[in-house]
Amino acid sequence: NNPAGIILTRSEYLASVVKEADRLNGIHEDIEVIRRQARRIAEIVGGLLTFSRPTALQMQELDLNSLVTECLALLSPKLYARNIQVHCDMDKGLPPVSADPNRLEQVFVNMVVNACQAMPNGGQLTIDMYVDADRNYLVTSITDTGHGIARENLPKIFDPFFTTKEVGQGT
Secondary structure, eight states, X not given: OHHHXXXXXXXXXXXXXXXXXXXXXXXXXXXXXXXXXXXXXXXXXXXXXXXXXXXXXXXXXXXXXXXHHHHHHHTHHHHHHTTEEEEEEEOTTOOOEEEOHHHXXXXXXXXXHHHHHHOTTOEEEEEEEEEETTTTEEEEEEEEXXXXXXXXXXXXXXXXXXXXXXXXSOO
């Protein structure tokens, strides 16, 4: 579902740029078609994911800094459109991690998208990654200046399929 989300993000950005230019109306209509079809893809895939069996993990060694940088690059139009400043403090010496890159990308993309939605009028997104030498953990911290999570929802945030979003919004 991430490719559909990225298509939506990029087409929304292009639609806003073209609409501001107001001289490329034919292109604006084409972009609207792309947006509608990408939404359909996202809905279909979302439905399939809900009812499908879990897939096996595709574990591999990966560079977490590169993965997060790629996620931010994919979402840069959304961040720019929302006037969100990104600050990353990623330790260059992080060891490789063994993980499924697609699932980890989904986690980071969802976290950044949620942060964007929490800051509709702009703000600051901060990503810190480092090794906690005392505990031998790799730590990733993602913070934003958005409105936060309602106290009553905190106990539910790790429940499968829990969401505060309207139907068709978010993953």
